[in-house]
Amino acid sequence: MKAYVAVDIGASSGRLMLGAIVDGQLKLTEVHRFKNGFKNEDGHDRWQIDHIIDEIFIGLEKVKKMGYTSVDLGIDTWAVDYVLVGDDGKKMHDPVSYRDARTNHAITQLTTDLPKAYIYEKTGIQFQNFNTLYQLYTEERDDLAKADKILMIPDYIGYVLTGNAVTEVTNASTTQMLNLRQGLFDKDLLKEVNVAQDQFPELVESGTSLGKVSHKWHVTYDIPETDVITVATHDTASAVVGTPGFGNHWAFLSSGTWSLLGTELNTPENGRDAFKENYTNEWGAYGTYRFLKNIMGLWIVQCIKRELNDQYSFKELAEMADKVAPFRVFIDINDKRFENPQNMIAELQRYVDETGQAKLETPGELTRAVYENLALYYANEIQKLSTIIANPIDTLNIVGGGSNVALMNQLTADLANVQVVAGPSEATAIGNLLVQMITTGAVKDVVAGRKLIKASFDLKTYTPDATAYPDVFTKYQTFMKTVDIDKAEKSKEAV
Structure with a gap:
């Protein structure tokens, strides 16, 4: 063998x-x-x-x-x-x-x-x-x-x-x-x-x-x-090879320390709208392009876990988050202040204080705020992505560690109003292996490899409920516009 x-x-x-x-x-x-x-x-x-x-x-x-x-x-x-x-x-x-x-x-x-x-x-x-x-x-x-x-x-x-x-x-x-x-x-x-x-x-x-x-x-x-x-x-790139996406209307979310959300293209898209929204055309395997947005990921939850002295597992943090009232705060989760702060919990708490929102004190409140605002950011970017490539997205394939976070996956499905297919969590290693297998002739090509993935791993589907959180997404978009205006004004003051 x-x-x-x-x-x-x-x-x-x-x-x-x-x-x-x-x-x-x-x-x-x-x-x-x-x-x-x-x-x-x-x-x-x-x-x-x-x-x-x-x-x-x-x-x-x-x-x-x-x-x-x-x-x-x-x-x-x-x-x-x-x-x-x-x-x-x-x-x-x-x-x-x-x-x-x-x-x-x-x-x-x-x-x-x-x-x-x-x-x-x-x-x-x-x-x-x-x-x-x-x-x-x-x-x-x-x-x-x-x-x-x-x-x-x-x-x-x-x-x-x-x-x-x-x-x-x-x-x-x-x-x-x-x-x-x-x-x-x-x-x-x-x-x-x-x-x-x-x-x-x-x-x-x-x-x-x-x-x-x-x-x-x-x-x-x-x-x-x-x-x-x-x-x-x-x-x-390996994770995208290992994503079982089919048809012409799917997007991927490689969810780990970072969130990489985008779609697979045969030709790059570097026009004005892509530039304005800061989308990237990373080269993929076999002549493709990964047209995607780099978004903050589970790094924040990893930091929270570590700063709580690892007394809770990721599963326990998610269970505590599930018991917290929904959408208490909005956070610009992609703000650079969260990339490598000295203390992530303190940085999140400062953020909600500065924006006049509810306090984040318990592990469940902190974790839920991260998962919710990641889901909101994903939903917002799926809208932008569909517009830029002039192609509606109806399925989001989530792979990597985040595919195991049921709360975040269901929130993403509901807020973006798309079907979410979660798994496999090991997409990166799988994509790595598939390229080796294609090179040696054990697998014909990427299409055959993705069919092999679908036949080999249990994938979980999350069906959207567009009525689950009425008006939340609209309020979030308004909040983010306000954030953008504040950033622009501060930038002018700095100049």
Whole structure:
């Protein structure tokens, strides 16, 4: 039986998932899970990349102990962050996290010379202060000059494993430096951040064979013979491959630390409306585009849980939230103040105090406020998405950890008035595995892969009740317009 290993690493944890097709169904086994996170070093929040790589080998040792002597392996991680590699082939520093404060004002500074509309017309990528473009803009110039290679996180891991360096397109597109028309890194943007084209290794598509794990690692670890396949290395790109969407009127919501809401297109959409609403055209697997909006996600609930000393599970927090009266407060959940505050609970409490709303005190009140306002934001964006692409959305496929949050899923169905199909929660690992299987011929194509997903996993459907919360969505939209006006006035005052 052919075995495939998905290395799926997120901002808070990583795992190795074993996949195989058994009796016409895709079977998953979690082999190894480990914690991930950043530490403050030299004044910056940095990922412990050596720890991640060591944990991958520990997981592969477990795979061999299960009796597998030969496997294929794919790697997906979060986007935008990178590793600088010197002439000696080694990392110069641990990579800085996208949550680091160094880019807080970079968009304003860089777009003084290059207008936003100009950058968007070139790249079709939404403006976020942590995009690689702005990270490189704030990078130490001496370090950039000394760097032989700039590798995105999953490409760096693949490089360490095999000795071969590539730049996979789904993750590269999140840099906001790929030119939509040329299919290459844009020379004008590279010049703006003092980076040379040849510092990025060759661009490759998802499904490219990278090579075998180097012999030196077999000396240190007792691991199987491993062929590495460069899958859709951006975790959202893998999640979309692993989303069982069918027809022409579905959207996806990859719900985890972040919420990525959008649809799959065959051609990019970077017109005026898309620019105005800050939608992005990230490259997907097999010539597609992930036309989506990056929205705050379960990061806020993760912070609440941690700040409550982990005395409650996510399930217990959701149960407490279910007992709280609905829609006590409105929150602009995508406000930058919630990206990485010193204390998330205190930040939420300050927000409702500043806006003159009900207090948030109990764990249930805090959690419900987050789930409700995520659902409201999703509903608002589904409306915008349908308008921009001139195509009504009738089904939202929610995958990732958020697919298990029944309260949020039902709220989203009711407020957006769309059918919600929840699952699979492991869509990212599944998409990673499917690209490997397509590359090796075990699965014909993405359509066949999505049919395999539908046949293999229990998916839960939430039917909308448009009468459940009358007038709430309209009141929320009014609140958000007021918030936008306040932000605009503060911006003028700052200028």
